[in-house]
Amino acid sequence: MKLKSKKADIFVPNGSSESEALKRTTHLSIAAHQDDTEIFAYNGIAECFGRSDKWFSSVIVTDGAGSPRSGVYKDYTDEQMKEIRISEQRKAASIGDYSIQIQLAYPSSAVKNPAAKEVSDDIFAILAETKPQVVYLHNPADKHDTHVACVIRAIEALRRLPEKDRPAKVYGCEVWRNLDWLCDDEKAVLPASDYKNVAGALLGVFDSQITGGKRYDLAAIGRRLANATFFASHETDECDSLIFAMDLTGLVKNAKLSIADFTVDAIERFRNDVKSRINKFS
Numbered sequence: 001m002k003l004k005s006k007k008a009d010i011f012v013p014n015g016s017s018e019s020e021a022l023k024r025t026t027h028l029s030i031a032a033h034q035d036d037t038e039i040f041a042y043n044g045i046a047e048c049f050g051r052s053d054k055w056f057s058s059v060i061v062t063d064g065a066g067s068p069r070s071g072v073y074k075d076y077t078d079e080q081m082k083e084i085r086i087s088e089q090r091k092a093a094s095i096g097d098y099s100i101q102i103q104l105a106y107p108s109s110a111v112k113n114p115a116a117k118e119v120s121d122d123i124f125a126i127l128a129e130t131k132p133q134v135v136y137l138h139n140p141a142d143k144h145d146t147h148v149a150c151v152i153r154a155i156e157a158l159r160r161l162p163e164k165d166r167p168a169k170v171y172g173c174e175v176w177r178n179l180d181w182l183c184d185d186e187k188a189v190l191p192a193s194d195y196k197n198v199a200g201a202l203l204g205v206f207d208s209q210i211t212g213g214k215r216y217d218l219a220a221i222g223r224r225l226a227n228a229t230f231f232a233s234h235e236t237d238e239c240d241s242l243i244f245a246m247d248l249t250g251l252v253k254n255a256k257l258s259i260a261d262f263t264v265d266a267i268e269r270f271r272n273d274v275k276s277r278i279n280k281f282s
């Protein structure tokens with residue numbers, strides 16, 4: 001596979017060849033930063049864990065520069081910080097039994113620049129080799145600029161795939177903003193209950209992000225528990241951990257759909273749901 005990024009880091013945890021690791025991929029996550037995959041795509045990681053017929057792979061688009069640093073990392077330069085983040089992501093790939101971990105190492109400014117085609121070109125190159133059945137992305141209503149730019153670059157790349165190679169399902173998942181607000185009948189509800197020890201370990205390896213006091217590990221697991229508990233008021237929980245996602249499959253199938261309109265339409269339906277419930281009792 002030829003990538004335009006000169007700094008891409010490619011890691012195959014079980015030592016298979018790169019081409020085999022790409023080809024066997026069935027579930028693919030495309031995320032902005034190291035640790036985003038483990039927060040939002042755990043459904044895919046667990047689905048493929050320990051199996052030989054399903055393989056999860058992860059793409060991290062940015063280089064992790066500019067992240068906050070404290071504790072043992074407080075004197076780290078940007079370059080040292082990038083290295084530690086690459087190494088943490090590789091650890092997660094080993095723990096989660098990923099098929100292949102690709103870190104494209106683009107600066108976040110390149111991801112945010114619609115004219116910088118190399119980002120979506122590299123995502124396209126990975127998609128063309130992996131042809132995944134299920135793809136996990138950020139959701140377009142996230143509040144982190146790089147996350148939103150990353151999902152746009154990924155959708156651009158997915159739309160370039162020939163129709164027969166497009167994934168059956170594309171999910172936009174939660175990181176910096178929950179998706180509890182999506183109307184229940186529109187939520188893609190992704191179970192995340194299996195292998196809780198693995199789920200914990202996957203989040204725990206990102207020490208450089210957690211050490212400053214941001215307990216992403218506890219928060220991500222807590223959100224899954226909260227999602228499951230508050231999802232349906234009249235039922236007992238069949239599954240005690242859920243990740244919510246926006247179903248973005250339609251955006252990939254129909255390249256003419258505006259990403260902004262698609263997202264705002266969901267907000268409009270939420271608005272109407274709130275309004276009609278209040279009106280019912282007023």
Ligand SMILES: [Zn+2]
Pocket residue numbers: 032033036144147175
């Ligand atoms: Zn992120």
